[in-house]
Amino acid sequence: MANIISQVVFLIILAITTFFLVKRINSIRRNIALGRPADRSDHKDERWKTMLLVAFGQKKMFKRMVPAILHLCVYIGFLVINLEVLEFVLDGLFGTHRLFAPALGAFYTIPINIFEFLAVAVIVACVIFLWRRNVIHIKRFHAKELTAWPKTDANIILITEIVLMLAILTMNATDQVLQDRPGTHYGDTGTLVFSATLIPLFEHMSTGTLIWIERSAWWFHIIGILAFAVYVTYSKHLHIFMAFPNTYYSKLEPKGKMDNMPAVTREVQLMLGGAADDGDSNEEVDRFGAKDVNDLAWTDLMGAYACTECGRCTAECPANQTGKKLSPRKIMMDTRDRVEEAGAAVAKGEKPFEDGKVLLDNFISREEINACTTCQACVEACPININPLAIILQLRRYVAMEEAQSPAAWNAMFSNVENNFAPWKFPPADRFNWADELKEEEEKSKS
Ligand code: HEM
Numbered sequence: 001m002a003n004i005i006s007q008v009v010f011l012i013i014l015a016i017t018t019f020f021l022v023k024r025i026n027s028i029r030r031n032i033a034l035g036r037p038a039d040r041s042d043h044k045d046e047r048w049k050t051m052l053l054v055a056f057g058q059k060k061m062f063k064r065m066v067p068a069i070l071h072l073c074v075y076i077g078f079l080v081i082n083l084e085v086l087e088f089v090l091d092g093l094f095g096t097h098r099l100f101a102p103a104l105g106a107f108y109t110i111p112i113n114i115f116e117f118l119a120v121a122v123i124v125a126c127v128i129f130l131w132r133r134n135v136i137h138i139k140r141f142h143a144k145e146l147t148a149w150p151k152t153d154a155n156i157i158l159i160t161e162i163v164l165m166l167a168i169l170t171m172n173a174t175d176q177v178l179q180d181r182p183g184t185h186y187g188d189t190g191t192l193v194f195s196a197t198l199i200p201l202f203e204h205m206s207t208g209t210l211i212w213i214e215r216s217a218w219w220f221h222i223i224g225i226l227a228f229a230v231y232v233t234y235s236k237h238l239h240i241f242m243a244f245p246n247t248y249y250s251k252l253e254p255k256g257k258m259d260n261m262p263a264v265t266r267e268v269q270l271m272l273g274g275a276a277d278d279g280d281s282n283e284e285v286d287r288f289g290a291k292d293v294n295d296l297a298w299t300d301l302m303g304a305y306a307c308t309e310c311g312r313c314t315a316e317c318p319a320n321q322t323g324k325k326l327s328p329r330k331i332m333m334d335t336r337d338r339v340e341e342a343g344a345a346v347a348k349g350e351k352p353f354e355d356g357k358v359l360l361d362n363f364i365s366r367e368e369i370n371a372c373t374t375c376q377a378c379v380e381a382c383p384i385n386i387n388p389l390a391i392i393l394q395l396r397r398y399v400a401m402e403e404a405q406s407p408a409a410w411n412a413m414f415s416n417v418e419n420n421f422a423p424w425k426f427p428p429a430d431r432f433n434w435a436d437e438l439k440e441e442e443e444k445s446k447s
């Protein structure tokens with residue numbers, strides 16, 4: 001009877017979690033779809049390769065060895081320990097205990113020992129991550145945008161992972177003690193090396209207490225994992241899923257290649273007296289650049305959900321390094337906050353983007369976007385192939401082309417490009433004056 005009750009309770013918890021998870025996934029998809037279309041259906045082979053190398057293979061993480069190795073422990077731990085979670089879920093549904101043990105026989109002890117080893121590696125890595133964030137002063141974790149909720153969120157994630165792993169070890173340690181107690185149904189798992197070190201904490205306890213601790217650790221672990229699965233969708237930890245689509249759909253062209261607007265390219269080609277490339281350049285342009293998140297491409301919005309807030313982009317940004325207000329990490333965080341706000345309006349049945357706020361000015365200031373040198377260092381640094389520069393450029397394009405509000409010095413440069421086909425104020429006819437001067441000097445020196 002007790003078994004049936006616990007099976008029903010488990011089923012209800014699983015159903016509630018699935019409901020909230022599906023609801024949240026759908027709202028994230030809807031929010032990302034608020035962005036403009038961008039065709040990323042090309043070069044499928046190259047896209048798979050990029051995803052396998054950058055996300056699955058963690059390629060760009062290894063530009064910084066210490067966090068890369070620590071992260072590898074957590075990453076592999078997550079991927080492998082999830083196999084054990086499968087057994088947890090099936091045990092919960094069927095009311096069994098260690099469902100795979102009879103089928104695997106003596107072999108069962110090997111995967112469980114591997115899971116335990118990884119659980120210990122995850123605990124060690126997360127403790128060091130906590131120490132790096134909160135005790136030693138690593139600059140990229142101490143920026144203005146990383147206070148309040150983002151700081152708490154980062155700590156919640158790390159502490160939860162430690163507690164979940166401790167629950168596995170506690171469950172296995174009490175299970176091993178119970179295996180030797182008469183009258184219990186705990187089957188032989190073989191020696192579980194890491195949790196066995198905890199046995200002295202439990203072996204003096206009564207059988208009843210041990211069963212209670214073992215069951216509590218089981219329930220704590222599985223409910224913790226299910227709750228965490230929902231929590232991550234509201235957190236920067238969503239990168240554990242979003243890193244994969246984000247790398248798949250990331251830009252394949254060389255980083256320095258700007259995304260020109262075909263309509264503008266055509267104008268420039270005509271202005272320079274060349275033949276206009278007619279391709280898709282006769283498109284109707286409803287807005288130049290971006291004022292709000294619905295003017296950005298959906299890939300930019302997906303990037304905002306994939307961002308881990310690691311600050312590697314900001315650490316490499318020359319504008320940030322020289323004390324300017326710009327932080328590419330903040331650009332991504334602001335974009336996510338704004339898209340979430342717009343999505344919340346849609347969820348309430350209201351029209352989004354009618355709240356009197358916009359991404360430009362209410363979230364990201366002109367001072368920030370004007371400080372960007374377009375050097376691409378942030379794009380190069382991002383281990384998840386996020387492109388903060390794409391957003392900055394779209395906001396700047398809006399200011400320049402829709403508002404004509406660029407700084408005065410830039411406007412002078414724009415008008416030089418328009419009139420002289422170069423950023424300088426000299427007419428094209430004077431371009432070779434320097435060579436004439438050289439020739440004159442050479443002739444003088446000969447005479
Ligand atoms: C799928 C399982 C994954 C798990 C469990 C996981 C876990 C974590 C955790 C706990 C952190 C926080 C570290 C801290 O607080 O300092 C983190 C950070 C990070 N993760 Fe993941 N992650 C996963 C997948 C990925 C993938 C596929 C990528 C893609 C490359 C990735 C990239 C990052 C980056 C760039 C950071 C910031 C690291 C830094 O501070 O330098 N993660 N991850």
Ligand code: SF4
Nearest residue numbers: 317372373375376378
């Ligand atoms: S492209 Fe702009 S935001 Fe990115 S690193 Fe360079 S200056 Fe900073």
Ligand code: SF4
Nearest residue numbers: 307308310311313382
């Ligand atoms: S954009 Fe990339 S590098 Fe920058 S904080 Fe986000 S994940 Fe890190």
